[in-house]
Amino acid sequence: MEFIYYFGDVFSPLSFMLLLGGTIGGLILGATPGLSPTMAVALLIPFTFQLEATQGLILLGAAYTSTVAGGAVSAILLKIPGAPANIATTLDGHTMAKQGHGAKALQLSFLSSAVGGIFGVLLLIFLTPVLADWALAFGPSHLFWMAILGVTVIGSLDSASVVKGLLSGCIGLWLSTIGFDDIMGAQRFIFHPSLGGGINIIAALIGLFAIPQVLTMFAKGRNSGAAEVIAVQKHSVLDAMRELIRRPRALTIGTVTGSIIGLIPGVGGQIAGLVAYDQTKKFSPESEKFGKGHSEGVIAAESANNAMVGPSLVPLLTLSIPGSPTAAVLLGGLLIHGIFPGSDLFDNHPEVAWTFINSMLIGQILMCLFGLYIAGFAARVAQVPQSVMAAVVLALSVFGAYSVQSSMGDVYVMACLGIMMFFFERYGFSAAPLVLGLILGPIAEANFIQGSMIANATDGLTTYFLGGALNKLLIIIVLASIAYSAWMELRPRRLQAPADKTEART
């Protein structure tokens, strides 16, 4: 119950202002199609340089929480999910809006987001210290395998092609080795003066997540007119609350599914929303109403995608392994303040860890309160033309990358990585494993070197890195995630092949 002692810190004037600003800004950014939560958080990092670590994290955490929820506004009123996590919300939410129940759909989405989100953060509060204690038993070989696990799970599960996902992770790991070697001081892969200090993580994050979005907006050309917003009629919030209470099945399935999926590294809000929607539909006696404007569809999807936010931070705060691209960006936000998450975070910086987590809890309530009142405004902001958005994001990226360490080299790295990522994404490569490789590379390398030294003095490399129950378990999970994804990738082709033959015969 240590977290209770740090609740007061959330309400200090500056912290609370940042929480409010992050929540309202996040709701508006989330409602804007094309601005993903990861990109929004990455673009906000430069604004945290002047702040203390706790305050910076409050801003980033609030933005993360509310961008996921804000994405429902455009999903419901514009039929354009603000983020991939809101895809399932579109199915029933937009139909409800077309039927004149837009306000009810928005209210249900924010209320269920708050319930799911609060449950998820409570899970984070109670699970994190337990796992952190357990993580104290981890040695260098285990941490090495955990880092590799982080890259392979995201590389295999988050990409359309397992091989290209893993290859993206490898490219990220390689990029992390550019610069001077920490132990020997040797130069590695410095093929341009801008890379002398290595690749700056924040500049790379901004480039990899923001620049491809800018180019995607360019790709739409001049025909990117704003989508039509459905008008919202007034609806009593109390009625929406009663409706939510009347639908405990959808709320429970959504919340539990989202929380479980959030704990699994690499499986994002998009999967949480869709799985929760699908499961609620299966268990509902009114399954035929799904897709035709059924409130259970909105409740399940929105409670799930916000319930996954808290648990998705558990691997980051306990093992310093970011389980999602957004968690990776938050890790970047921690590192610039000299704070390294892991098993001792709660001993060395309890005020940072607990105030951040508490702010996410309060943030869920604020997100719900403000979401209900600014949804209409956020939807109008979502109509901002793509030409304006592209120019705004590009300028913010340039200023953000430069402000990391006042270096033009960072701006060049940001732009080069971003442009390359846009083109490579068109051929199945993925930014998420690349980012995780870049962030987890130093962790993997430091533990690999440390482990090698221990191994040379004891049992040898093979026994040290491949022996022991925990090493074996981690290796099995790494291999299982790759095998599962490969099987999932090959399965549709196998199913498709006989179908093609049948078609050919007929």
Place this chain on the structure above:
Amino acid sequence: MNRTQHILPSGLVFAVGVWVTWISYTQAPAEAFLFPRLIATVFLVLAGWTFAKALMGKSKVGTGLSRSMMLNILPGLAVMGIYVFWAAKAFGFYTATIVAFFVLLSLYDPASHRDARVWVKRAVITAGFITVMYALFALLLKVYTPREILF
């Protein structure tokens, strides 16, 4: 999507993989390249696999790039390239941003270029945005960006 479109990026990644592996195994001191060697080996295998698949025409993942998409991107990409790699440093961040923002806005704005009010609107949006950027970065965050001309 034709096969060449897959061969180009896969070939480029494979070439990088070969270079990384070559450097990792030939540069001294060997201790500094222990971890890069481990990565480079996996990198090369995966890149080789991807390139071979592309050569055989079995690479299907991804949406590729259409001609119209490239034509839409090119003007923006050119402005972005000039802005980031030259103008930002040569003219100063704020001056270069004003010009790049206004040009991009005009290039991709679906509104008519013949309407004078549209141009005024674009100028007002640019002025408003640059004011916010200056307030945020120069005044609030105290980020001292290159300032060659104007401010």
